[in-house]
Amino acid sequence: MSAQGSAEGVVVAIDGPSGSGKSSTAKGVASARDLWYLDTGAMYRAMTWWMQHHGVDADDAAAVAEAAGRPDISMGTDPAAPTVHVDGRDVAREIRTQQVTAGVSAVSAVPAVRERLVAMQRETIALARSRAAGIVVEGRDITTVVAPDAQVKIYLTASAEARAHRRSGELSGSDIDAVQADLARRDLLDSSRADSPLTQTADALELETTGLGLDEVVAILLELTDRAVAAAGAGDRPGAGKAVGEKQAEGSAAR
Ligand SMILES: Nc1ncnc2c1ncn2[C@@H]1O[C@H](COP(=O)(O)OP(=O)(O)OP(=O)(O)O)[C@@H](O)[C@H]1O
Numbered sequence: 572m573s574a575q576g577s578a579e580g581v582v583v584a585i586d587g588p589s590g591s592g593k594s595s596t597a598k599g600v601a602s603a604r605d606l607w608y609l610d611t612g613a614m615y616r617a618m619t620w621w622m623q624h625h626g627v628d629a630d631d632a633a634a635v636a637e638a639a640g641r642p643d644i645s646m647g648t649d650p651a652a653p654t655v656h657v658d659g660r661d662v663a664r665e666i667r668t669q670q671v672t673a674g675v676s677a678v679s680a681v682p683a684v685r686e687r688l689v690a691m692q693r694e695t696i697a698l699a700r701s702r703a704a705g706i707v708v709e710g711r712d713i714t715t716v717v718a719p720d721a722q723v724k725i726y727l728t729a730s731a732e733a734r735a736h737r738r739s740g741e742l743s744g745s746d747i748d749a750v751q752a753d754l755a756r757r758d759l760l761d762s763s764r765a766d767s768p769l770t771q772t773a774d775a776l777e778l779e780t781t782g783l784g785l786d787e788v789v790a791i792l793l794e795l796t797d798r799a800v801a802a803a804g805a806g807d808r809p810g811a812g813k814a815v816g817e818k819q820a821e822g823s824a825a826r
């Protein structure tokens with residue numbers, strides 16, 4: 572069944588550990604159904620990049636908390652070309668460096684950081700819905716904290732070995748054991764922090780993807796999304812009937 576053009580206001584929330592396929596799957600679903608896409612991990616990375624760029628020690632929680640309100644972070648939500656800007660600078664590549672990856676779990680554990688970014692994420696979801704658009708949001712606390720009322724809630728997993736293999740395929744010359752150790756380190760930090768840890772709620776569907784290709788995972792989520800859209804019916808979504816988002820939206824989201 573195709574819901575192309577009729578998925579106004581649907582929210583698809585995806586959580587899971589590092590390398591489980593959240594970003595690739597979310598982009599595939601959003602592109603196929605003309606939905607917005609929000610990579611919340613990129614927002615925590617952008618915050619971390621700013622801290623490091625301004626000499627704030629990522630492990631100094633008090634200093635990070637004090638500076639958390641300063642970076643101007645702007646996310647592009649087009650799944651075909653998602654963008655990340657900090658203070659007007661395109662940081663899409665810089666936020667993927669090993670230095671940022673090493674610091675991001677510490678920065679994202681600071682409550683002031685989460686408070687600010689969760690508020691931005693909710694604003695982006697509200698903006699999408701006010702423009703009669705649906706949105707796919709992925710991260711660690713989307714099903715639990717950011718959008719617990721999402722119509723589709725997925726917890727994506729894959730074995731540690733599969734995730735390390737997938738990741739090392741992206742990093743030329745990488746040592747698979749080192750990649751797996753880094754994923755395990757981040758998973759532990761992200762699932763053991765006090766504030767909004769990575770957890771699976773009872774109402775999120777666990778999708779174990781170790782033996783599945785990306786196309787198969789996207790197909791499963793498309794079916795779930797289409798079912799949720801059909802179940803919601805046509806007339807009861809906030810913002811239905813308004814214009815779908817222009818290329819550049821106000822606030823944190825650029826489409
Ligand atoms: N089902 C799949 N089968 C094979 N490879 C996959 C699958 N899903 C994703 N991949 C690949 O695994 C790698 C990691 O995927 P992706 O970046 O989407 O994961 P992620 O959960 O968003 O990771 P992170 O949380 O670290 O950002 C990518 O190279 C992607 O193409």
Ligand SMILES: Nc1ccn([C@H]2C[C@H](O)[C@@H](COP(=O)(O)O)O2)c(=O)n1
Nearest residue numbers: 611612613615675679710711712757
């Ligand atoms: N909703 C989120 C999303 C991400 N984080 C933190 C934890 C991750 O290690 C880091 C980077 O995310 P990735 O780019 O690997 O998806 O950001 C979080 O705390 N909450």
